[in-house]
Amino acid sequence: MSLASHLEELQRKHGDLDRAINEAIAHPSADDLEIARLKRRKLALKDAIERLKSHPTRH
Template identity: 70%
Template sequence: MSLESHLAELQRKHGDLQRKIDDAMAHPSVDALEIAELKRRKLAIKDEMQKLQAERTRH
């Protein structure tokens, strides 16, 4: 997988997680721990995207 396609996939996953977070927060019955886990996963993806973008600018 090329760097560009990997970044695109991570961006897609990041957006998917944001939609899941938004949906979960719209339903008061959703567990706060579930929302926290989604946010952690989203942050991990964001960190990975930033590392890859930094790597891309170095080359």
């Protein structure tokens, strides 16, 4: 997988998680632990994206 396609995939997953978080927050019966778990996954993806952008030759 090329660097560009890997970044695109991570960015797609990040966007998917953002939408999932927004949907979960919109429901009054939202599980706070699930929302926190989704936010941690989103942050981990953001960190991975930033690492790849700043050091494209190292993964």
